[in-house]
Amino acid sequence: MGLIGRIAAATLVGTVMTVGQCWLLALQAVPTTLTVPFVPGATYQWPAPVPANWPACREYVRWRGVGMEREQASEQMALSSRLPVYSVTRDVVGWPMGAMESVRREYLPLSGAGVIRAEGVGFGSGIRVRRGSGPAAFESFLPLRPLAVGFAFNVLLYTMVAFGVLTMVARWRASRRRHVGQCAACGYELAGLRTCAECGKVNEPR
């Protein structure tokens, strides 16, 4: 594989690793540390655009875990309330930088005496994945939207790692071919000649 091919292959691997890692984190990562706690009585900006008929955001918290940051905003998080719930959950995943985001917007109407119907209206950006069954079932969202700086940084980092590995493999293969009397570039039998009859490369003498 030539240098251009190796760069192209490394870029492909770096991109797939960046997206794949974000999706694994979206499925597995747990935000464990509360970094912005709830402040009663405050009013916030919704962390993502919401329909014009939604009320103001009055509850906002932010969590952090390894490779994940989660913003949870709502008009009313307290489930004991008689109000319907409007909520936005925005996850940013990726390591070392946050590279992709998913946004869940949910409206849970009341069905009567303060009971929130499960079949609320949910929409947002991301691929909805249902996991588990019964009362333990929950949903994960695979993010689809890249964040320009973080995505480019992670792709560049993983591309460089992949390029290093591909270069080591190429060097190892060339030296093994030289060792057994084959052309270092294409593997053709040199039969004692220095110039390869197949690809024309001038090989170093053994």
Ligand SMILES: [Zn+2]
């Ligand atoms: Zn050759």
